Amino acid sequence: MEISELIQKQRTYFLSGYTKDVNFRKAALIRFRESIKRNEQEIINVLAADFKKPPFESVATEISIVLKELNLAIKNLYKWNKPKRVKPSLLNFPSSDAIMYEPYGSTLIIAPWNYPFQLAVGPMIGAIAAGNTVVLKPSELTPKTSGLLAKIISDVFDENHVTTVLGGKETSTRLLAERWDYIFFTGSVPVGKIVYKAAAKNLTPITLELGGKSPCVIDETAKIQLTAKRIVWGKFVNAGQTCIAPDYILVHSSIKDAFLTALDIEITKALGADPKVSPDFARIINEKNFERLNNMLSDSVIFKGGQTDKNDLYIAPTVLTDVSLSDTVMQEEIFGPVLPVLTYDTKEEIKKIIVSYEKPLSAYVFSQKRSFKNWFNETFSYGGGVINDTLVHFLNDRLPFGGVGHSGIGSYHGKKSFFTFSHEKSVAKRGTWLDIPIRYAPYKGKIGLLKNFMKWL
Numbered sequence: 325m326e327i328s329e330l331i332q333k334q335r336t337y338f339l340s341g342y343t344k345d346v347n348f349r350k351a352a353l354i355r356f357r358e359s360i361k362r363n364e365q366e367i368i369n370v371l372a373a374d375f376k377k378p379p380f381e382s383v384a385t386e387i388s389i390v391l392k393e394l395n396l397a398i399k400n401l402y403k404w405n406k407p408k409r410v411k412p413s414l415l416n417f418p419s420s421d422a423i424m425y426e427p428y429g430s431t432l433i434i435a436p437w438n439y440p441f442q443l444a445v446g447p448m449i450g451a452i453a454a455g456n457t458v459v460l461k462p463s464e465l466t467p468k469t470s471g472l473l474a475k476i477i478s479d480v481f482d483e484n485h486v487t488t489v490l491g492g493k494e495t496s497t498r499l500l501a502e503r504w505d506y507i508f509f510t511g512s513v514p515v516g517k518i519v520y521k522a523a524a525k526n527l528t529p530i531t532l533e534l535g536g537k538s539p540c541v542i543d544e545t546a547k548i549q550l551t552a553k554r555i556v557w558g559k560f561v562n563a564g565q566t567c568i569a570p571d572y573i574l575v576h577s578s579i580k581d582a583f584l585t586a587l588d589i590e591i592t593k594a595l596g597a598d599p600k601v602s603p604d605f606a607r608i609i610n611e612k613n614f615e616r617l618n619n620m621l622s623d624s625v626i627f628k629g630g631q632t633d634k635n636d637l638y639i640a641p642t643v644l645t646d647v648s649l650s651d652t653v654m655q656e657e658i659f660g661p662v663l664p665v666l667t668y669d670t671k672e673e674i675k676k677i678i679v680s681y682e683k684p685l686s687a688y689v690f691s692q693k694r695s696f697k698n699w700f701n702e703t704f705s706y707g708g709g710v711i712n713d714t715l716v717h718f719l720n721d722r723l724p725f726g727g728v729g730h731s732g733i734g735s736y737h738g739k740k741s742f743f744t745f746s747h748e749k750s751v752a753k754r755g756t757w758l759d760i761p762i763r764y765a766p767y768k769g770k771i772g773l774l775k776n777f778m779k780w781l
């Protein structure tokens with residue numbers, strides 16, 4: 325079916341009102357959940373086939389996150405959708421006012437490859453819960469996962485309600501040429517700009533979930549071994565191909581050596597002496613990214629790792645030291661298992677480095693000193709982050725997830741996903757039993773009265 329025909333059909337379906345019915349939405353989400361549960365092993369298999377994603381990571385970072393979001397939406401849908409009464413303004417007396425939540429209509433969701441299941445299904449849950457139709461464009465770089473997603477979606481939904489369009493950049497471009505009521509994009513900053521431009525053409529509201537260089541600062545009071553363990557987990561899960569992975573380390577120079585030793589120990593503890601044979605370490609998604617990451621190893625000092633195998637798309641968990649800001653690794657988001665360690669002595673040095681980049685999607689600070697943690701959070705703007713750990717803010721569905729500045733626009737997760745995909749319609753319901761005459765012309769002699777009245781409010 326042609327894309328324009330598909331969109332027209334979904335638009336007609338939306339206008340027919342089926343998706344406005346909360347019972348209909350809930351039933352669709354329940355069918356989706358059951359299908360994902362039934363297909364759990366198959367999802368694990370395709371993720372492993374696409375980039376050797378370890379089964380544990382597939383359950384922990386893809387399937388269980390999505391099931392948790394589905395459970396939450398199914399449980400709370402009626403509550404979220406209920407109009408919220410707000411206190412009326414005295415200016416409108418008598419009135420009863422409320423915010424109603426209405427679906428935008430036709431939504432387009434474009435997903436990346438790095439968490440190809442979770443980052444496609446996560447936004448879909450919000451869109452469906454809020455009563456929209458959905459066209460999902462998953463990533464072409466994980467063909468097996470995207471294919472399975474398309475199959476699950478066609479089994480569960482009427483294609484006029486939710487469907488998948490498979491393809492790469494050209495397909496995405498054709499989709500973006502159409503008019504949508506909402507676009508939700510997860511991916512890189514350059515493509516985010518293209519998507520934003522396409523949305524602007526029709527004034528389409530948008531969420532952009534992008535990336536950036538997320539700093540990780542460790543002061544001299546941090547618990548070194550625990551800090552290293554939590555960083556090794558957050559950096560090397562999914563082979564570092566995580567939008568919120570700590571991109572680079574800024575460690576106080578007085579504990580640099582102790583921290584590097586701790587990193588060495590924790591990497592070996594988690595992935596063994598040769599991570600290539602570990603079943604718990606994924607591969608780089610494709611040759612292009614392999615080459616990009618390989619280039620980053622050339623002009624810094626390798627403290628640990630550095631082994632690569634192009635045929636296997638393998639890059640060992642690698643720690644770089646004596647890194648300077650002009651090194652290749654500090655020029656762009658790393659998005660792979662390469663961890664540069666830089667040092668600082670003063671807060672001014674930290675500030676100079678962090679603000680020399682665009683506002684990051686995440687930031688992490690490891691410290692036992694309250695004043696340092698407060699300073700960090702009051703000084704830097706970032707999408708979201710964690711004190712004394714990495715990544716885990718993502719796991720709390722009560723924390724909206726998104727970027728700021730170049731790392732993104734808008735947010736989602738938990739109930740925020742429902743509100744992201746809903747228009748907040750403000751309705752004031754006026755009483756007719758009283759009509760205060762002050763606002764009506766002729767105005768002569770009323771200005772003093774108006775001023776007195778305004779003083780009360």
Ligand code: NAD
Binds near residue numbers: 439463496533534
């Ligand atoms: P990408 O921008 O290359 O691709 C994302 C999607 O856009 C894919 O579906 C792709 O087919 C499509 N696309 C690619 N080129 C396009 C074009 N010119 N026009 C229209 N569509 C196009 O991103 P990626 O490589 O899949 O993912 C990596 C990036 O995504 C990283 O920068 C990472 O930080 C970011 N990311 C952000 C989040 C988040 O939640 N904020 C999550 C994961 C990844």
